[in-house]
Amino acid sequence: MLRFLRFLSRDERGVSALEYSVLAGxxxxxxxxxxxIFGGTSGLPNLFQNLINNVTAVQASGK
Known part of the structure; x- marks a missing residue:
């Protein structure tokens, strides 16, 4: 039994799987x-709407 526990303490095969699961988390x-942070009406959708409005305004003015 003691030999088996020593073997398990030195076995590093499952370490990479644990590291990948922590990274995924x-x-x-x-x-x-x-x-x-970017959700809602004042976040990312608002940013893209302002961008579209500005591009449309520049195109309409002919610049």
Whole structure:
């Protein structure tokens, strides 16, 4: 039994899977935070609407 526990303590095969799962969790949290920050009517949709309005105004003025 002691030999098996030593073997498990030195086995590093599952470490990369654990690292990938932690990284995936961080990415999910970052995407959720970006959605909360840029979401809503005053965030990213408003930015794109202002951009479209400005481009349309420049095109209409002929500049």
């Amino acid at each position: 961080i990415v999910v949290v970052a995407v959720a935070a970006a959605g909360a």
